[in-house]
Amino acid sequence: MKNIHKSPWLLHYDGSSCNGCDIEVLACTTPVYDVERFGVVNTGNPMHADIFLITGGINSQNEDVVKQIYEQMPGPKVVVAVGTCACTGGIFKECYNIKGGVDTVIPVDIYVPGCAARPESIIDGVVKAVALFQEKHDKKKRKERAAKS
Amino acid sequence: MLNEFGIRVICMALYIVAAPLLGGLLDGLDRKISARMQGRKGPSILQPFYDVAKLTQKQLLSVNRFQLLMVMSYLFFVIMSGVLFFGGFDMLLCFFSLSTAEMFLILASTSTHSPFSTIGTHREMAQMMAYEPMILLTAVGFYLAAGTFQVSDIIEGTTPIILYAPGFFAGFVFVLSIKLRKSPFDLSTTHHAHQEVVKGVTTEMVGVEYALTTVTEWYENIFLFGVIGLFFVTANPLSFIGAIAAVLVVFFLEILIDNTSARVKWQMMLKMAWGVTIVTGGLNLFILELIKR
């Protein structure tokens, strides 16, 4: 299958973000930016998602949630950290309950910096994620073929 | 010259091959028109095919194997209803087969014990309660108007059924919004990205399971649109053009309703669906009975 990159379904999870980045993620689906033209669907179901978009940092309460959502997503999957908070912990980094960026609990593939991350850069990150999604799939297929022969 | 049996077989084969293609295209058209109604550009018209193709490539992270089997049975019985319909057999049989298919969908979603699919299942059963009476009445309407349940005989008529059964038609179009999982009745699951119960009955369907469910819905939609078309078909071959036009108008109407209405509660859906069934179907039935006397 060559074209799985044509149908990237997103799952958006709000960690401990200030909501700034969430609004920008939602802005991507509005008529101005309309990510659906790339086939993107903003699904709410981890079982159907290909790309995991996280805004905000990780705290001790959402740590398990993020891990669980990640595990519920069938492979191949890509994780995108949106906003400085999700990348490193950002402005909340020194707070007593914040563990840091998303990569402290699950592997992150794409980092989208910005406070708040602009819709343009989020779309840019998603496009990169889509390419990686295809790449991961191709790699898996190659491995399977190698194992067969 | 082809005999009747040959034509039936060709129609059935055509349905099996072409229905998913046509259903997928209609789905793509739906998404495009919806996007345009919302002032967006929207995805490519082939997007549903990309989606299904991708889903088949995903890891099958299903909770149990039983679910996949149930989804396959769902697909099988929906195809069977369509095959019986386009093969020109008994309409009642088609509708019974469709209800059986629905049971398998319910089994597939309950087998996972996920809270979201459980709520979805309950709503799916409420939906069945809402639309089944009208669907069965539609078959009765065809019988009263054409004097037979056989689709092959109904299309041999000289006057289109719609002239005898406008009430049944209106009622059927009404419950079609439930069957097509469109607002305001997309309670158990929706073809939109998500709703308050995540994805309802399809929440736990992963990868190929969800792909099969989607394809099943395409088959089902084509069958239901076929029933819409049957209201207009007569022995005159030109009537097929009218039937296709009618189907497209109904299709557009459903998209319009979908984009302009919010979801109702299931109690409201039951009341509305039964109300419409009694008023349109009942009245039409009554008048037809009077005429026949």
Ligand code: SF4
């Ligand atoms: S990066 Fe800035 S806008 Fe985004 S969640 Fe953090 S503080 Fe808010």
